[in-house]
Amino acid sequence: MAEQFPLRLVSSYMLAEAVRHLVFERADGLPFVFAPGQFIQVHFHYADGKPTKRSYSVATIGAGDASPIGQIEIAVSYVEGGAATALLANLMEGETITASGPYGRFCLFDNDANQRYLLVGTGTGITPYRAMLPQLRKVIAARGCEVNLIFGARNEHELLYDADFSAFEREVPGFRYYTCLSRHARSLPRTQDRRGHVQLLLNELAPSAEGDIAYLCGNPNMVDESFGLLKEAGLPVPHIRREKYISSK
Known part of the structure; x- marks a missing residue:
């Protein structure tokens, strides 16, 4: 224990x-x-x-x-x-x-050699990616890989740590911050805002079996559906890392 x-x-x-x-x-x-x-x-x-x-x-x-x-x-x-x-x-x-x-082992691995990370989160499932930001800065600088962070929420008021991710995107070439809003668009839309759920954006980003590692964290339905989508795209299971957030009373 x-x-x-x-x-x-x-x-x-x-x-x-x-x-x-x-x-x-x-x-x-x-x-x-x-x-x-x-x-x-x-x-x-x-x-x-x-x-x-x-x-x-x-x-x-x-x-x-x-x-x-x-x-x-x-x-x-x-x-x-x-x-x-x-x-x-x-x-x-x-x-x-x-x-x-x-x-937990929902972490970046030292032996990763991929060309791109797809980091997907909904709700408080976005929090581990906030902690990863300094590590992602080092990985991008060392390996030249691309990182796409995809945050799903109902509206802009539920985009937790939005200012942190937006600032990081401005500072770090190679990092892209996407938001998927299922209910209401932002009052001042951004180029990388989308309407709908994160699964739609995953399709848009065309996951690659050769070059991608994906992380899925948050709502269990999102995690399961995205996992199936990524498997269909050919990603091997070890390259799809998952953590489900279940609300408990």
């Missing part, structure tokens, strides 16, 4: 109407080391005393490698009647929770 440790809330703000960004530090003063793309688990108890836990990707923009970070940032979606929502929505600065981790 992984070691548990206390996290103290440093600050927070609303990313969207139903998504809160929380910034923690380890209350025990020990360092936290993670690989971009990994997640932590928050441990707590139901009202009846039964223990439970929820998983949250680390959104912290660190050094781009497995170096200690001073703060652990996560994005939390509010679920009506959810036990984790009751805990994290009402958490005040200075209060502590219990966590463990990091976990």
Whole structure:
């Protein structure tokens, strides 16, 4: 069983109407080391005393490698009647929770030799890609590969970390940031905005079995449908890396 440790809330703000960004530090003063793309688990108890836990990707923009970070940032979606929502929505600065981790292998691999990454996310499934930005900068510079980030949301108000991804696109040649809005277009549309779901844009980008590695994170239906699309395009299964985000009460 992984070691548990206390996290103290440093600050927070609303990313969207139903998504809160929380910034923690380890209350025990020990360092936290993670690989971009990994997640932590928050441990707590139901009202009846039964223990439970929820998983949250680390959104912290660190050094781009497995170096200690001073703060652990996560994005939390509010679920009506959810036990984790009751805990994290009402958490005040200075209060502590219990966590463990990091976990997971939804990470960039050192031995990748592909020509392009297709990074697809919906909702809070976009958070691991925020943590990957420094690493992606290094990969693009070192290998000259292209990175296409595809973010699916209902409207522009649900584009979490939109300013971070937009700024990175301006700074880093080789990085393209696409948005797919299923309900309402932006008030000021961008060239790489699309209407509809991310699967349509995947088709537009013509996935290549020879040159692409794809990452899928977020809504399980999106992940499953995109996985099928990419397999039909010929991508080998090891080149389609998945992480499903399931809302739990």
